[in-house]
Amino acid sequence: xxxxxxxxxxxxxxxxxxxxxxxxxxxxxxxxxxxxxxxxxxxxxxxxxxxxxxxxxxxx
Numbered sequence: 001x002x003x004x005x006x007x008x009x010x011x012x013x014x015x016x017x018x019x020x021x022x023x024x025x026x027x028x029x030x031x032x033x034x035x036x037x038x039x040x041x042x043x044x045x046x047x048x049x050x051x052x053x054x055x056x057x058x059x060x
Contacts, residue, residue, distance in 0.1 A: 023060050026053055 034046045 019060050023057060026057055026060075029053060 031046055031050070035042055039045065
């Protein structure tokens with residue numbers, strides 16, 4: 001019997017065309033203006049969104 005808590009390696013296979021499409025869509029992001037003193041009250045601040053986008057572009 002296999003222990004279901006054992007760590008097992010896996011591989012993900014995403015076609016390069018899909019990764020290229022995602023990168024192109026990320027590059028075309030249209031940013032809104034940051035709300036003055038909005039902080040997290042109105043959602044994720046634009047600066048944080050840009051950081052996340054930069055991260056995702058770097059791992060593609």
